Amino acid sequence: xxxxxxxxxxDVRVEDVPDPVLRxxxxxxxxxxxxxVCGSDLWPYGAMPASEQGRRMGHEFLGVxxxxxxxxxxxxxxxxxxxxxxxxxxxxxxxxxxxxxSCRHGGQWGLNGVDGGQGEAVRVPQAQGTLVKLLVxxxxxxxxxxxxxxxxxxxxxxxxxxxxxAPGRSVTVIGDGAVGLSAVLAAERLGAERIILMGRHTxxxxxxxxxxxxxxxxxxxxxxxxxxxxxxxxxxxxxxVECVGTRQSLETALGVVRDGGVVxxxxxxxxxxxxxxxxxxxxxxxxxxxxxxxxxxxxxLLPDVLDGKIEPGRVFDRTVGLDEVxxxxxxxxxxxxxxxxxxx
Amino acid sequence: xxxxxxxxxxDVRVEDVPDPVLRxxxxxxxxxxxxxVCGSDLWPYGAMPASEQGRRMGHEFLGVxxxxxxxxxxxxxxxxxxxxxxxxxxxxxxxxxxxxxSCRHGGQWGLNGVDGGQGEAVRVPQAQGTLVKLLVxxxxxxxxxxxxxxxxxxxxxxxxxxxxxAPGRSVTVIGDGAVGLSAVLAAERLGAERIILMGRHTxxxxxxxxxxxxxxxxxxxxxxxxxxxxxxxxxxxxxxVECVGTRQSLETALGVVRDGGVVxxxxxxxxxxxxxxxxxxxxxxxxxxxxxxxxxxxxxLLPDVLDGKIEPGRVFDRTVGLDEVxxxxxxxxxxxxxxxxxxx
Numbered sequence: 277x278x279x280x281x282x283x284x285x286x287d288v289r290v291e292d293v294p295d296p297v298l299r300x301x302x303x304x305x306x307x308x309x310x311x312x313v314c315g316s317d318l319w320p321y322g323a324m325p326a327s328e329q330g331r332r333m334g335h336e337f338l339g340v341x342x343x344x345x346x347x348x349x350x351x352x353x354x355x356x357x358x359x360x361x362x363x364x365x366x367x368x369x370x371x372x373x374x375x376x377x378s379c380r381h382g383g384q385w386g387l388n389g390v391d392g393g394q395g396e397a398v399r400v401p402q403a404q405g406t407l408v409k410l411l412v413x414x415x416x417x418x419x420x421x422x423x424x425x426x427x428x429x430x431x432x433x434x435x436x437x438x439x440x441x442a443p444g445r446s447v448t449v450i451g452d453g454a455v456g457l458s459a460v461l462a463a464e465r466l467g468a469e470r471i472i473l474m475g476r477h478t479x480x481x482x483x484x485x486x487x488x489x490x491x492x493x494x495x496x497x498x499x500x501x502x503x504x505x506x507x508x509x510x511x512x513x514x515x516x517v518e519c520v521g522t523r524q525s526l527e528t529a530l531g532v533v534r535d536g537g538v539v540x541x542x543x544x545x546x547x548x549x550x551x552x553x554x555x556x557x558x559x560x561x562x563x564x565x566x567x568x569x570x571x572x573x574x575x576x577l578l579p580d581v582l583d584g585k586i587e588p589g590r591v592f593d594r595t596v597g598l599d600e601v602x603x604x605x606x607x608x609x610x611x612x613x614x615x616x617x618x619x620x
Numbered sequence: 621x622x623x624x625x626x627x628x629x630x631d632v633r634v635e636d637v638p639d640p641v642l643r644x645x646x647x648x649x650x651x652x653x654x655x656x657v658c659g660s661d662l663w664p665y666g667a668m669p670a671s672e673q674g675r676r677m678g679h680e681f682l683g684v685x686x687x688x689x690x691x692x693x694x695x696x697x698x699x700x701x702x703x704x705x706x707x708x709x710x711x712x713x714x715x716x717x718x719x720x721x722s723c724r725h726g727g728q729w730g731l732n733g734v735d736g737g738q739g740e741a742v743r744v745p746q747a748q749g750t751l752v753k754l755l756v757x758x759x760x761x762x763x764x765x766x767x768x769x770x771x772x773x774x775x776x777x778x779x780x781x782x783x784x785x786a787p788g789r790s791v792t793v794i795g796d797g798a799v800g801l802s803a804v805l806a807a808e809r810l811g812a813e814r815i816i817l818m819g820r821h822t823x824x825x826x827x828x829x830x831x832x833x834x835x836x837x838x839x840x841x842x843x844x845x846x847x848x849x850x851x852x853x854x855x856x857x858x859x860x861v862e863c864v865g866t867r868q869s870l871e872t873a874l875g876v877v878r879d880g881g882v883v884x885x886x887x888x889x890x891x892x893x894x895x896x897x898x899x900x901x902x903x904x905x906x907x908x909x910x911x912x913x914x915x916x917x918x919x920x921l922l923p924d925v926l927d928g929k930i931e932p933g934r935v936f937d938r939t940v941g942l943d944e945v946x947x948x949x950x951x952x953x954x955x956x957x958x959x960x961x962x963x964x
Binding site for chain 2: 378567
């Protein structure tokens, strides 16, 4: 089959790789219907050292079950399923607590002999725990929105849940990428009273307004902090969802959060230290969030996607075939595409 | 009256100061029955630059109402009351959320013309919101335990609540000072299944065992982390309450917390940066805690103190008169006393 590999910064290739087959009784094989490029893929795309051994890419996909192992129940060939962005048994203590990202028997796509999602098919370990049936056809118009359950919508939702967004509460979302916009959507869904979106790309922030943002702040750094404070009577917002991952973005988050408030971080951290000394201690600021256990949220979010109540798939503004994946990466890196859908 | 002032590191003096009188209609004047020295007082005691103007000390006290302003209701002369470690109106939005440390009309003892607690009397601003009646006599044997409601017990409780200690959950308490021991007591009170106390002073950790610690770890740093991990099957504990405030203690906290777990920090931060990069992001670690809004917790904890269900006053292992306060500071700084009670 064909699959996407990264060989270094800016070097994404689609190549022939072995067809996936069942190796363990808990495996399934899924033929990919839709996959996509993640904002987090752009970090290695910008900085990965050149390597002779390519790295299999992609951790968001939905597809059709093509084969199931002997110990997989509840799934059969032909089922349309979505995979969360890590695979997990969904039965261990961490999974039962809703932290499938720390599953005792789970792992990441594209590592240790497991396929990535940006290819024609994927061997899925722990298939029964990992895959969620979607009960739609292969040609459903909802596929893009359903694909967001794999990562980006659930990640935005994770930020919103962990930062305790609720009716009557205010939230600042930092970053107008697909995760930030998904966080806006998730905050609106959970009844946030005020949703301030910090971002500078008007095409994106316009979509953010459609998703529920009540205010848009284009300024960054100290200016951005002042602007959010102005909008909130000097206090800042109860919740902040940080969707960038840079030190500056984190500093902004800590600057716009209200005393006693929560900063949830979703952006892949490009920093190693967080400036949380005496001031944040006296103000009782909480820092939370992290890699989203998407699997924990799919059942809750799926009905709203199926009903069309939310349309998270609107974050996809370009669709490419597998052979054009490299163009898709470049378009996202150049900010010419918000999020690229792959149709193998 | 006589009151305690600090003029620099190691330089604590008791001097004559003006008698407190009502200045605002919301004030009360309280004659101090008991006060004490806080672990946080030891930071300036160790490092405060010499100054000609002394700094009024003490933020923990209980006493008898001596006078009340015209706008104070519910309090009268002769009431025995405890003061939380900041004064607050207890009616603003922050106070209603239980964050009296951020009260819009509150402040700290010993600053801006407000007396400190380590003296014979205190003018209490926002008296109605600040003071809590204890319904005991001036000679009650419970006074030491009741005094802990002012700060140290409520602070330990704050760490335990914010780190989500609950039945079935495990907690590591880092630091065997009075706050650490109070956190142990609070964790036991809220039903923690396992309470690991990290500390090296056996007289203190023995009291910690009395308070409910199930395990004591004397090792520090990497060794301490390994030991806690061994005790918890490699996982670490769900909750960690950090009661020291140093960078090393914080690193230990992040090292012993279980994936998805919460570190609550209570120690006055001697660091400005927190090492929470990629690893803690992937593990979904939460950092929370801060200056405890003691006022928010007094009503909940008071009945257990009055009933004798808990004896938090056991953290006091030395009592001094006002003229011996300097000795009290020295004894605590030299680790010869755990916590010093002051009986003016």
